[in-house]
Amino acid sequence: MSELAEAAPAKVNLFLHITGRRDDGYHELDSLAVFAGTGDVLRFAAAPELTLAVEGPEAAALSAEPDNLVLRAARLLAEAAGMRPHGALRLEKHLPVASGIGGGSADAAAALRLLNRAWGLHWPEERLRPMAARLGADVPVCLSCHAARMGGIGEVLRPAPALPMAGMVLANPRRPLSTPAVFRARTAGDFSAPAMLPAGWSGAGSMARDLAACRNDLEPPALVLCPEVETVLAALRGLPGCLLARMSGSGATCFGLFPDPAAAAAAAALLPEAWWRWGGGFTEGVRSPYSAAEPAGA
Numbered sequence: 001m002s003e004l005a006e007a008a009p010a011k012v013n014l015f016l017h018i019t020g021r022r023d024d025g026y027h028e029l030d031s032l033a034v035f036a037g038t039g040d041v042l043r044f045a046a047a048p049e050l051t052l053a054v055e056g057p058e059a060a061a062l063s064a065e066p067d068n069l070v071l072r073a074a075r076l077l078a079e080a081a082g083m084r085p086h087g088a089l090r091l092e093k094h095l096p097v098a099s100g101i102g103g104g105s106a107d108a109a110a111a112l113r114l115l116n117r118a119w120g121l122h123w124p125e126e127r128l129r130p131m132a133a134r135l136g137a138d139v140p141v142c143l144s145c146h147a148a149r150m151g152g153i154g155e156v157l158r159p160a161p162a163l164p165m166a167g168m169v170l171a172n173p174r175r176p177l178s179t180p181a182v183f184r185a186r187t188a189g190d191f192s193a194p195a196m197l198p199a200g201w202s203g204a205g206s207m208a209r210d211l212a213a214c215r216n217d218l219e220p221p222a223l224v225l226c227p228e229v230e231t232v233l234a235a236l237r238g239l240p241g242c243l244l245a246r247m248s249g250s251g252a253t254c255f256g257l258f259p260d261p262a263a264a265a266a267a268a269a270l271l272p273e274a275w276w277r278w279g280g281g282f283t284e285g286v287r288s289p290y291s292a293a294e295p296a297g298a
């Protein structure tokens with residue numbers, strides 16, 4: 001078998017309302033998750049033992065990671081299949097770590113998809129979803145790689161509004177933000193109502209207008225822990241053609257919406273070179289790695 005590859009696209013929350021809190025401490029949320037045309041890439045080559053090499057521009061941040069989510073996913077799938085995990089895995093890390101765009105979750109989901117093929121299981125996605133949910137609240141939506149309305153703690157997925165042609169810029173000030181720390185830093189005692197959205201948008205302008213009426217409830221606590229988020233939001237709002245700017249997930253990555261991918265790619269190149277930055281379009285159900293995994297202007 002030659003080498004197999006699987007894309008792990010970045011997950012972006014275009015809004016995130018916290019609608020409740022469970023007794024176990026997890027927060028219930030209402031969010032619209034979309035996928036960007038950039039992300040990590042996971043590769044598999046046949047080998048008797050299960051190994052993982054992490055490479056790429058963002059690999060250093062994981063050098064001390066004791067238990068990579070890719071290996072956790074591999075072991076979970078092998079246990080479910082009653083087999084010994086095996087294979088030489090290579091993870092090309094392009095997404096900043098702990099950055100609110102689901103990097104580790106995307107990699108765990110890509111590992112489930114890739115090994116499901118490489119090990120000859122060919123299980124349907126529904127059979128992989130319980131393992132995805134055990135790996136993290138964001139992994140089920142990353143498993144599908146399709147835009148979705150997230151409910152529950154992230155594992156309840158409903159169809160997203162039909163998305164229009166649009167572009168997106170992603171920018172991170174290279175400040176990792178721990179997801180649990182941001183949730184813990186939330187002081188608001190009240191909860192948000194789920195958002196009211198149409199069945200679809202005909203253009204980026206109407207999508208941005210409707211999304212402007214929503215929020216990311218994790219922005220206030222993230223700003224306390226990482227004031228640089230405000231600098232990134234201001235820079236995005238100052239870019240030509242930016243229709244909306246907001247933090248994604250628990251941050252620190254922020255997104256800007258643009259009329260089309262070309263406008264977004266041009267705008268991303270105007271951001272500080274010291275930031276992690278990317279501009280392009282949405283992606284849907286990516287199964288083979290995209291070539292332009294490099295951030296725009298990197």
Ligand SMILES: C[C@@](CO)(OP(=O)(O)O)[C@H](O)COP(=O)(O)OP(=O)(O)OC[C@H]1O[C@@H](n2ccc(N)nc2=O)[C@H](O)[C@@H]1O
Binds near residue numbers: 183
């Ligand atoms: C915030 C979101 C929004 O999509 O994305 P990111 O910022 O991570 O990209 C997700 O809910 C993150 O999902 P994920 O990163 O998989 O979280 P997990 O590893 O399952 O949980 C890490 C910790 O975050 C908190 N957590 C996570 C999800 C959730 N719905 N409520 C929570 O309170 C819990 O303290 C949990 O122990």
Ligand SMILES: Nc1ncnc2c1ncn2[C@@H]1O[C@H](COP(=O)(O)OP(=O)(O)O)[C@@H](O)[C@H]1O
Binds near residue numbers: 068101107138
């Ligand atoms: N393959 C991976 N990529 C990124 N982070 C990983 C990975 N495996 C384990 N982790 C751990 O998971 C945590 C969450 O990472 P990540 O998913 O990138 O954050 P976020 O959900 O905010 O985007 C990090 O602190 C990191 O230590």
